Amino acid sequence: MNIDLIQIGFRYRKDLGDLRSLAGSIAEVGLLHPVVVTPEGRLIAGRRRLEACRLLGWTEIPVTVVDLLQAARGEAHENFVRKDLLPSEIVALKRAIEPLERREARERQGDRADLRHPATVAERHGSDPGEVRDKIARYLGVGRTTIERAEAVVEAAEEYPDEYGYLMEQMDRSGKVAGAFRRLEVLKQAKQLEACAPELPTGPFQVIVADPPWRYESGNDLPYPTMDLEEIKAMPIVEIADENAVLWLWTTNAHLRVAFEVVEAWGFEYRTLLTWVKDRMGTGEWLRGQTEHCMLAVRGKPVFVHGGHSSVLEASRREHSRKPEEFYVLVEATSPGGKVELFCRQRREGWQVFGNEIERF
Numbered sequence: 001m002n003i004d005l006i007q008i009g010f011r012y013r014k015d016l017g018d019l020r021s022l023a024g025s026i027a028e029v030g031l032l033h034p035v036v037v038t039p040e041g042r043l044i045a046g047r048r049r050l051e052a053c054r055l056l057g058w059t060e061i062p063v064t065v066v067d068l069l070q071a072a073r074g075e076a077h078e079n080f081v082r083k084d085l086l087p088s089e090i091v092a093l094k095r096a097i098e099p100l101e102r103r104e105a106r107e108r109q110g111d112r113a114d115l116r117h118p119a120t121v122a123e124r125h126g127s128d129p130g131e132v133r134d135k136i137a138r139y140l141g142v143g144r145t146t147i148e149r150a151e152a153v154v155e156a157a158e159e160y161p162d163e164y165g166y167l168m169e170q171m172d173r174s175g176k177v178a179g180a181f182r183r184l185e186v187l188k189q190a191k192q193l194e195a196c197a198p199e200l201p202t203g204p205f206q207v208i209v210a211d212p213p214w215r216y217e218s219g220n221d222l223p224y225p226t227m228d229l230e231e232i233k234a235m236p237i238v239e240i241a242d243e244n245a246v247l248w249l250w251t252t253n254a255h256l257r258v259a260f261e262v263v264e265a266w267g268f269e270y271r272t273l274l275t276w277v278k279d280r281m282g283t284g285e286w287l288r289g290q291t292e293h294c295m296l297a298v299r300g301k302p303v304f305v306h307g308g309h310s311s312v313l314e315a316s317r318r319e320h321s322r323k324p325e326e327f328y329v330l331v332e333a334t335s336p337g338g339k340v341e342l343f344c345r346q347r348r349e350g351w352q353v354f355g356n357e358i359e360r361f
Contacts, residue, residue: 001063006035006050007042016048017161023052034062036089044068045092068096086172087150087180090140094147097136149181156184163187189225201352203240206302206337210237211250211321212262213343229258233265237342241267244300246335248274250323251293253284259295268297276324278317294327305334321345322361 031053035046043050044066053061064085085093137144150171157168164184171180215226241247247268251259263270274294281288298304315324322345331339340352346361347353 001037001041001061003050003054003058003061005041006037006061006063007040008047008050009042016051017165019048019052019055022048023055026052027056031062033086033089034064036064036066036085036092039065039067044096045086045089066093068093068100085140087146087175087177088154088168088172090142090147091151091154093140094133094136094151097139098133101135146177150177153177153180153184156188186225200236200240200342200354201340203340204242204338205240205245205340205352206242207246207248207331207335207339208237208241208342209248209250209331209339209344210342211323211344214252214255216254229261233262235266235342238267240340241299242302242337244302245298245337246302246304247295247297247299248331248335249295249297251295253289253291253293256293259293263295263297268299270295270297272296272311274311274313274327274330276313276315276327278315280317282317303336305336307334309334319361 031049033049035050036044038044050061133144137147153167153171156164167180167184171177212232213226215228247263247266249259249263260270274296276292276294278290281290283289309330313326313330315326328348339350340354341348343355344353345355
């Protein structure tokens with residue numbers, strides 16, 4: 001299409017950022033993803049690519065043409081190749097189609113929507129936004145949940161480009177919406193924690209159970225904010241521990257070595273290792289994980305009820321990061337005194353708790 005004939009209307013994204021690197025990439029490898037336009041030439045998605053091509057002096061640009069009215073009616077056509085659309089382009093199409101679909105729905109009802117307030121029309125006809133979104137998802141050939149998650153990433157990038165803009169770029173580059181959305185949720189949780197971080201209980205406690213949110217070197221793809229090793233070691237656990245105390249510190253196979261550093265930084269001495277053998281395997285880069293470990297360490301001379309307790313705990317795996325009930329039975333049977341659980345996900349009678357998701361389970 002002639003690049004000068006493309007019309008630019010309202011854009012959610014105002015700041016296009018530095019276009020020079022994008023223009024350089026296009027000059028080197030070509031335009032991998034055509035911009036998306038209506039048959040009349042109105043731009044739907046690809047403003048940065050369009051402007052980068054202008055910088056390169058292009059007079060024509062490859063386009064994907066989408067008839068929005070046809071899409072609103074659910075009339076797919078062979079020329080619309082869905083697999084070529086980026087997640088952010090799918091969001092742009094959803095935004096463009098949605099008002100047309102609502103208009104079509106009102107017209108099918110035979111109502112003069114132009115004479116009524118939109119809320120009144122929707123109320124009268126029982127317009128369900130969910131039904132509209134389902135129809136759009138079917139037309140685009142993408143699940144409704146995927147579209148909603150992609151839109152959440154795009155909205156965050158538009159509102160806070162410095163914080164979340166790279167997430168949209170990664171999402172488009174990889175095509176993986178779920179990972180970008182999960183990362184967005186984690187970053188939002190971390191932001192909330194920084195704004196209102198919970199305080200450690202004062203203690204002193206004779207029994208401390210801790211399940212730190214270990215950070216993986218491969219990147220944070222966990223459904224909660226993580227901490228690096230130095231942050232975990234810097235926690236003032238020694239201030240809430242009794243001079244005679246027991247520490248039960250959970251660690252993963254990947255973090256077993258550095259967990260010894262945490263034990264020492266918190267003022268405890270390692271004694272033995274409890275291994276939880278789960279009923280089924282999880283994921284793993286080298287071997288698929290079916291075990292998790294809990295280090296037993298002491299400070300001073302705590303009271304510990306010795307008995308026929310094994311270093312192996314066989315119990316079913318439950319929700320992510322949720323520990324088995326059999327573990328708490330073991331702790332209560334062997335470790336008397338005031339108890340606190342750090343980074344816990346569930347309140348427990350007779351225990352004090354610390355964490356940002358203490359009501360999760």
